[in-house]
Amino acid sequence: GAGVSQSPRYKVAKRGQDVALRCDPISGHVSLFWYQQALGQGPEFLTYFQNEAQLDKSGLPSDRFFAERPEGSVSTLKIQRTQQEDSAVYLCASSLKTGYEQYFGPGTRLTVT
Amino acid sequence: QKEVEQNSGPLSVPEGAIASLNCTYSDRGSQSFFWYRQYSGKSPELIMFIYSNGDKEDGRFTAQLNKASQYVSLLIRDSQPSDSATYLCAVNSAGKSTFGDGTTLTVKP
Numbered sequence: 001g002a003g004v005s006q007s008p009r010y011k012v013a014k015r016g017q018d019v020a021l022r023c024d025p026i027s028g029h030v031s032l033f034w035y036q037q038a039l040g041q042g043p044e045f046l047t048y049f050q051n052e053a054q055l056d057k058s059g060l061p062s063d064r065f066f067a068e069r070p071e072g073s074v075s076t077l078k079i080q081r082t083q084q085e086d087s088a089v090y091l092c093a094s095s096l097k098t099g100y101e102q103y104f105g106p107g108t109r110l111t112v113t
Numbered sequence: 114q115k116e117v118e119q120n121s122g123p124l125s126v127p128e129g130a131i132a133s134l135n136c137t138y139s140d141r142g143s144q145s146f147f148w149y150r151q152y153s154g155k156s157p158e159l160i161m162f163i164y165s166n167g168d169k170e171d172g173r174f175t176a177q178l179n180k181a182s183q184y185v186s187l188l189i190r191d192s193q194p195s196d197s198a199t200y201l202c203a204v205n206s207a208g209k210s211t212f213g214d215g216t217t218l219t220v221k222p
Contacts, residue, residue, distance in 0.1 A: 041214050042203075042212035042213050042214045042215050043157065043201075045210060048209065055208060056208065056209055091156055091157070099144060099145050099208060100162075101162045102147070104149075104156040104157050104158070104159075105156060106155075106156050107156045
């Protein structure tokens with residue numbers, strides 16, 4: 001079946017612009033996760049959803065970051081007023097249930113210039 | 114101190130050898146444990162998951178979990194050059210997964 005998809009795959013934004021990153025999880029997966037990965041490091045947790053409920057957003061680095069999953073399927077991670085330090089790969093993952101194995105999408109590489 | 118610790122490597126083994134990758138974690142409430150493989154420029158790919166103490170085998174891969182020692186490992190038997198990648202350990206507690214920074218493995222022909 002189809003895996004997790006993310007769009008766009010690459011995004012270049014000028015400092016101060018807003019960006020929106022989309023994640024389509026595996027059909028039927030209840031849990032959805034967002035991670036940020038810097039070069040040479042493991043994925044850093046940002047937030048996760050169980051269906052449409054955002055259960056943990058403790059990893060969001062600032063109030064410029066906002067995530068939603070209004071219908072319990074597709075999710076969007078929005079970054080307002082992008083800064084250079086936001087440049088990273090943003091990974092989305094989904095799992096059948098919370099605590100189960102997660103399957104990752106291809107990621108969105110964000111470059112802020 | 115990071116919540117999930119891995120030796121960064123690089124770990125180099127000859128083709129056909131056993132590669133041993135280790136991971137320690139700090140949260141005693143952790144319930145599920147995962148190993149992912151990540152090739153350069155790609156996203157993490159699930160290799161193994163383990164929930165209970167002991168060993169779990171899948172093909173050339175064996176995951177070992179010791180909750181008392183807060184330690185999880187991955188053994189790769191008959192290592193192949195295609196196994197050369199970064200291996201990420203992930204620990205899940207209360208729904209949230211924490212990743213180590215990975216161990217880079219190189220398998221030399």
